[in-house]
Amino acid sequence: MALDVGVIGVGTIGQEHVRRLDGGPGGSRVVAVADADTERAATVAGQLPAAKVLPSGEELIASDAVDAVVVTSWGATHEPYVLACIAAGKPVFCEKPLATTQEACRRVVEAEVAAGRRLVQVGFNRRYDPAHRALKQAVDDGAVGAPLLVHCAHRNASVPPHYTRDMSIADTAIHEIDELRWLLGQEVTAVQVFTPRRSSRGGELQDPLLLLLEMADGVLVDVEVSVNVHYGYEIRCEVSGETGTVELAEPAPVRLRREGAVAGLVPADWRERFALSYDVELREWVDAVAAGRPPQGPSAWDGHVAQVVSDAALHSLHSGGRVSVELPEQPGPYR
Numbered sequence: 456m457a458l459d460v461g462v463i464g465v466g467t468i469g470q471e472h473v474r475r476l477d478g479g480p481g482g483s484r485v486v487a488v489a490d491a492d493t494e495r496a497a498t499v500a501g502q503l504p505a506a507k508v509l510p511s512g513e514e515l516i517a518s519d520a521v522d523a524v525v526v527t528s529w530g531a532t533h534e535p536y537v538l539a540c541i542a543a544g545k546p547v548f549c550e551k552p553l554a555t556t557q558e559a560c561r562r563v564v565e566a567e568v569a570a571g572r573r574l575v576q577v578g579f580n581r582r583y584d585p586a587h588r589a590l591k592q593a594v595d596d597g598a599v600g601a602p603l604l605v606h607c608a609h610r611n612a613s614v615p616p617h618y619t620r621d622m623s624i625a626d627t628a629i630h631e632i633d634e635l636r637w638l639l640g641q642e643v644t645a646v647q648v649f650t651p652r653r654s655s656r657g658g659e660l661q662d663p664l665l666l667l668l669e670m671a672d673g674v675l676v677d678v679e680v681s682v683n684v685h686y687g688y689e690i691r692c693e694v695s696g697e698t699g700t701v702e703l704a705e706p707a708p709v710r711l712r713r714e715g716a717v718a719g720l721v722p723a724d725w726r727e728r729f730a731l732s733y734d735v736e737l738r739e740w741v742d743a744v745a746a747g748r749p750p751q752g753p754s755a756w757d758g759h760v761a762q763v764v765s766d767a768a769l770h771s772l773h774s775g776g777r778v779s780v781e782l783p784e785q786p787g788p789y790r
């Protein structure tokens with residue numbers, strides 16, 4: 456069955472997702488878009504055969520023409536849209552973060568539990584990246600023995616002007632927070648954020664940042680977040696275990712040797728680095744929703760837990776100390 460999707464927020468990733476969803480292999484099409492920037496919404500809709508511009512996200516969710524909703528507006532605007540989708544009984548794929556406070560995420564979880572069925576999927580796309588999947592497989596297969604330490608780096612070439620100090624954690628490191636829970640199958644129990652010498656390229660931002668995450672089984676994780684490295688987009692993860700180490704390989708498809716040097720291309724940004732992950736993520740979501748099955752990807756609970764850890768990290772960034780992470784009890788439907 457074809458799935459008619461409405462997309463709220465058609466900026467950078469919204470347009471990426473629209474391109475994948477309209478006429479995608481799973482039989483989906485985009486029938487409505489809404490954006491606070493109405494000119495942008497009109498431009499995007501004008502390039503699609505079946506899409507109408509609706510005046511607001513709320514009207515898009517209420518529209519009978521829309522079977523399922525994709526929310527790709529700014530993080531702080533996600534909560535009301537996701538709650539409205541749950542109230543309307545419509546499946547919703549919401550980009551990360553699910554919401555920008557743990558209280559808001561909690562309200563989403565409670566609404567979904569009250570609705571009695573899974574309607575929400577959160578856009579933690581790393582779980583769909585072939586390299587991250589291979590890394591997890593190696594860890595799960597015991598290829599390096601019991602994990603002891605993990606070293607991660609999340610480097611952006613640059614960030615947009617509206618990017619604030621807290622977004623290094625709440626919008627960027629939140630990917631690693633989810634990835635580590637998924638990769639290690641453990642919860643984060645404490646976090647501490649260190650603030651090294653600041654890059655002169657980072658303006659008012661605290662750039663870089665270093666996060667230390669303590670996992671429930673004692674694994675210690677360090678995460679570098681740098682958002683103005685200029686040379687490209689780079690995601691690193693190395694697991695150091697009792698019998699070996701395993702890490703993400705360089706994503707460059709070829710390595711060039713000439714004039715006494717070796718070079719491999721670095722992706723420009725997340726669109727290039729994670730293109731395949733978005734393909735698989737949306738394909739699986741469409742397949743499940745079109746067949747009337749609950750989505751199997753990252754849940755509202757995953758979004759909530761990531762936000763609790765992100766809030767603890769922000770607390771540490773502002774206070775300078777180690778902050779324990781207290782997770783609420785996991786509601787039955789997510790177990």
Ligand SMILES: NC(=O)C1=CN([C@@H]2O[C@H](COP(=O)(O)OP(=O)(O)OC[C@H]3O[C@@H](n4cnc5c(N)ncnc54)[C@H](O)[C@@H]3O)[C@@H](O)[C@H]2O)C=CC1
Pocket residue numbers: 463464465466467468469489490491492495512527528529530532550551552578579580626725729
């Ligand atoms: N999974 C991933 O790798 C990525 C996820 N994201 C997430 O996607 C979301 C959007 O990020 P970008 O596309 O980079 O931002 P963007 O600024 O390029 O686009 C956001 C769009 O939402 C619109 N918008 C803002 N408030 C709105 C509202 N209340 N109702 C309707 N439209 C509204 C803006 O006008 C803009 O067109 C964020 O939550 C971000 O964290 C972004 C990039 C990559």
Ligand SMILES: O=C1[C@@H](O)[C@H](O)[C@@H](O)[C@H](O)[C@H]1O
Pocket residue numbers: 611626627630725
């Ligand atoms: O999700 C993303 C952006 O929102 C975020 O701002 C970037 O730092 C991340 O690298 C990207 O994957």
